[in-house]
Structure formats: C-alpha cells, structure tokens
Amino acid sequence: MFKRTLIAASLTVAALASAQAMAVTGGGASLPAALYKGSANSILPANFSYAVTGSGVGKSAFLTNNAAQFSTTGTVHFAASDSILSATELSTYTTNFGASYGPLIQLPSVATSVAIPYKKSGQTALNLTSAQLCDALSGTKTTWGALLGTADTTAIRVVYRSTSSGTTEILSRHLNSICPTKFAVNSTFTNARLPAGSALPSTWVGVANTADVATAVNAVDGSIGYVGPDGVNATSNAVVARVNGVQPTNANVTLALSTAPVPSAPANPAGWAPVVPNPASGYPIVAYTNFIFGQCYKDAAVATAVRNFLTTHYSNPGNNVATVAHSFTPVPNNWKTAVTANFITNTSGNNLDINNANACNGIGRPL
Template sequence: MFKRIGVAALVSAALVSGQVMAVTGGGSTLPAALYTGAANSILPANFSYAGSGSGIGKTAFLTNNPAGFGTTGTVHFAGSESILSASELSTYNVNFGAAYGPLIQLPSVSTSVVIAYKKSGQTALNLTSVQLCDALSGSKTTWGALLGSSDPTPIRVVYRDISSGTSELLTRHLNSICPTQFATNATFTNARLPVGSSIPSNWVAVRNTLDVVPAVNAVDGSIGYSGPDGIAVTNNAVVARINGVLPTLANVSLAVSSAALPATPADPAQWVPVVANPASGYAISGYSNLLFGQCYRDAAVANDVRAFLAKHYSVPGNAVATVAHGLLPIPTRWKNAVTANFITNTTGNNLDINNPSVCNGIGRPL
C-alpha cells in the first residue's frame, strides 16, 4: 500500500505558537518527512525545513538566498540527493568562502529510487536496466514493445518537472547503462537525450516525490520514479524489480556498502560516494545529503547544528526513524568518520563546526 503525507506536513515553518525557528533549511522532498512534519521526524523543534526540491535547496544554500523556502534571513543548511558539482563548489568558494568559511557536504541517509507502476494483468514486473532506459526515454512506447508481447497499452511516464535529486540518482544509473539515451542531470527533461526532444503527450509532469505514486495510480499503463518513504517496496504488484531485485533496505545496503571513505576529508566532493551501477544489491541506490556551513556567526546556531550532527551521526542515532521512513542509516564507519572530522575534531583536521582557528571572525550571517 501507499501512504501520502500532505505537502503541509513537509514544509515546516514557525507553526507552533511562539516558536522561533533559529536554524533555517530546506531542499529535497525525498527525506522531507524524516526531517519534519511527522511524529518521528528528526530535526529539532527550532529547525525549519521547506520541502522545495534538491535544486532549489542547493541554490538557496549556495547563494544564501532563502526565497525558495518562502522565508527571509540566512540559509543554514540544505538537503539534496544532487551532488555538488566542481563548478558549484568553485563558485561558492570564490563568492563566499572568505566571508562564510568552508561548506560541508555529508551523506545523511542511504536511499533507493523506487520504480512504481500500474499495469492491468501485471503483478510481478521485472525490468532490466536496459528496459527501464527504453521505457523512460520513450524509445519503447507500448508495454507490448517493452515486454515482447502484443499489448498495445501506451507507456505513460510520470516524471519530476523540477531540479530533483531523485531524478539525478535515477539518471546517473541510466547514463551508466544507456549513455546515448540519458545523461546525468537533476532535471529529467535535460537528462533525456537528445535534450529538448518532445515529451509524449500522454506523459505527466509532477513536482514532488509524493506526487508521483498518485499520478501513476491514476491511469493504467503508467510508470514513474520516487523516493521510498511510504511505499511498500516489497510489493512487486506496484513496485518493479530492477534486474530481478526489489528496492528493500537490505538490497540498498548491498549496493552502497563498499564505498570508500574520503582520502582528502577537506574536499566536500569526496564525502558523497557515487553508486551509479553497483555490483550487487538494488541498481538505483545512493545517498540523500546534507549541506552545512563550517562557520556560523551566531554561536547558538553553531551549537544547534553541532548537536544535531552529533545525534544524527551517533550509533544508533536516528536509525529507528530513518528505517521507518524507508531509508537506511549510513554505515557505522562513515558515521564515525563524520563525527571525528566535523564534530569532535579528533582527527586534528580542523574541519569541525566553528573551529576557532578556521572560523575566527567569519561565518554565515546572523
């Protein structure tokens, strides 16, 4: 079964009377219910999180412009499955590095990208990665052409129409399998090759990950992709196997477990392993990430950020809530590495929040 949490539950603002939101963030909708709006959400009460999409989240954080979150002031953190590019890191360092200090990019939880479908007479859909490329690129337009039958039912694709980390995770895998059909891009229509090619009239664009499954269920012959929260990932009647494998937590763990720790901890790019086509486990697996500043001018914000990170990257930390939302805690060795570098500074790398030798007189604005 599928459950749907309303958008209002995903966008946390100062809804509690008298509550001042001191730490402002937002971004990816994939983990939004884990972060805020549910009984077992993990962000502290004075953290806000606007489920706006990964692209808006990254832009808001990188430019310190909270307009995309519908608020004002400083952007203290963001969530995104879309990995910071070399260009984004360079631009941030040029524009804000001296005033704000370094940024921190960390894997928050491991996730799958679930392929939801609705097809009458089909209760055990199993697609190869190549078939998934054909279905989502539009090179096969009917279910019969896709599965080798005479079924004339059109393939109706439900896709995200904003810059989406879920789209980036999906298209990274598709690009590794069928690079002539897909590039890696957070915008699905830019990932589908050739860029600018017309979208079939029966395809449907939706905004958030929670909009995908209802749109798939609305019309027979539909297929789409979303995060795993609230989806019965073991039910092959509504969730496709990919290469024979369902997106269970155990299969996600197999896919991401071999990732190596950063060789250069000061490089934010090394803290998010790329899992484009894992050797085992579920094929479309990866990470939902958090972006923070190392330096904050408001000492209270720095303390709040440090306390949240200390809890999240402890063992077991937020493991129970994470699993309840269909997500997977990152491996313990990664949690220990995050703690040693960014919280306790036991490595001596001086990467920890508000390290006095790095953040003296600089930081994200008050």
C-alpha cells in the same frame, strides 16, 4: 487599557519566542522530506525549519544565501539535496563566500533507492532489466507489449519529476551508465532524456514533488514512474518493479553501496557524496541523499544547534529507527565515526568541526 497592553506584550513575547525557537533555517529535497520534518518520527529538531522545494532550489538557496527561495528571510543555515554539489558549484561558492563564510560541509544523510512504481493490469510482479527501464523512460518503447515482448498495446505512460530533482539525478546517473545515448546525468528529466529539451509524449505527466508520483502512477493503467522509497511501498513487487531481479529493500541498498570507501581527503566536500551508478550487487539505483551545512556560523546558538543535531544523527543508533521506518537506510557505522571525528569532535585534528576556533575566527554565515 492595562489588560490590552498586557495582551499585546504577551503576543510580542510569544512572537519573539517563536522566532527564537525556529532558529535554524533550511530546506531542499522532497525525497527525504517526511523523514526530516512533519511526521511524528521526523528527525530534525523543533527549532529547525524545512522548506520542501526540491534539491535544485535547496542547493541554490544555500549557495547564494537566498532565504526567499525558502519563502522566508534571513540566513539559510543548511540545505538537503539528493543532487550532489558539482565542481562548479563548489568552486563558485568558495570564490564568493569562502573568505567571509568559511567552508561548506556536504555529508551523507541516509542511503536511498529510487523505486519504480507501476500500474499495469495483469502485472503483479513486474521485473525490468536496466535496459528495459532505459527503453520505457526514454520513449524508445511506447507500449507495454513492445517493452515486454507481448501483444499488449497499452501505451506506456511515464510519470516524471518536472522540477530540478535529486531523485531524477540519481536515476539518470544509473541510466547513463547503461544507455548513454538515451540519458545524460542531469537533475531535470527533460534535460536528462536525450536529446535534451526534446518534446515529451503528450500522455506523459510531470509532477513537482515526490509525494505526487505514486498518486499519478496509480491514476491511470499503463503508468510507470520513479520515486524515493518513502513515497511508495518499495518492498512490494505488486506496486514497485524489481530491477534486474532485485527489489529496493534496505538490505539491497546497503549491499549496493558497500563498496563506497570513507573519504581519504576529508576537507573535500565532494568525497562525502560517493557515486555508485551501477553497483555490482544489490539494488542498482541507489545513492546517498545529503546534508549541506556551513562549517562557520556567526550565531553561536545556530552553531550549537547544528552541532547537537549532527551529534545525534551520526551517533549509533542515532536516528536509525526513524530512518528505517521511512524506508531509508542508515549511514554505515564507519562513515558515522568518520563524520563525528572530522566535523563534530575534531578528534581527527583536521580542524573541520563546526565553528572550529582556528578555521572560523571572525567569519561565518551571517546572523
């Protein structure tokens, strides 16, 4: 009896320890998921959970504090999204939770490209213009010959994201800047491709997650898709197309985003997610994938864990080695300095830092 009681007590303690160890609940974007959690060099701490749901669900779970969307219970402490928080989402959150939870914080995590994997016999160095990409992904051109000006009758088979995806939003933002009659900016491919909601060709294939794209492209000759750089060898022109002659390397991503200035109004979350839909140089399909945190947490341990992670991530070199190993590009040092000054140390004096005593007096995301 004593032994059974001791075992039961030990299991209870272990369960409590496990629950305490996984103190910070989050999830969202699949594009950077392997960087965040599940790999030997992932950057989220051991006490952070990360549910891979896609950007749309990630934003929704955080904005409504609905942990069920991450298949768990309790408070949602953070989300990750390649899809930028819209003005409506920010306004609704402020109306519903601003007084009780405090402000939210949207921060650039890492810079990313959207790579264009392909499989086409006879093609080992595919180079498409942005206009050709519009034609292929909209269905305006249905064969590779029509797209490339050859006699090739192989059908173009598009592999697209079937769920709400920040990767789709980044891609559609670029395509909208090139061919606005064919694409709107939207996180859902069937709504981004115009007319919204129109039927797709029966040979096109929708997949739920980033990890499924390259596999689906490689399965059938004539396929083309779009994916984050961690889902494919983005530096190899044999498997990933150049766009306007440019390969999605880290150097070309950095060049494309180099014109984005540090926000002049730090309290506005929208300013921390710069939009460069058609950069003048570098790789053309780029953006930052973002973190979304609360400024205020009623659980002091959660606030400390969040602050500690942000301190590490926005230091120099911080998580740069892992970021580059996963084919992403680190946030520039001047942005890291600005994030640290505003949201970690408050050396800016803007009172935007995590659990600031003035801003978070008696309020915060629930225990």
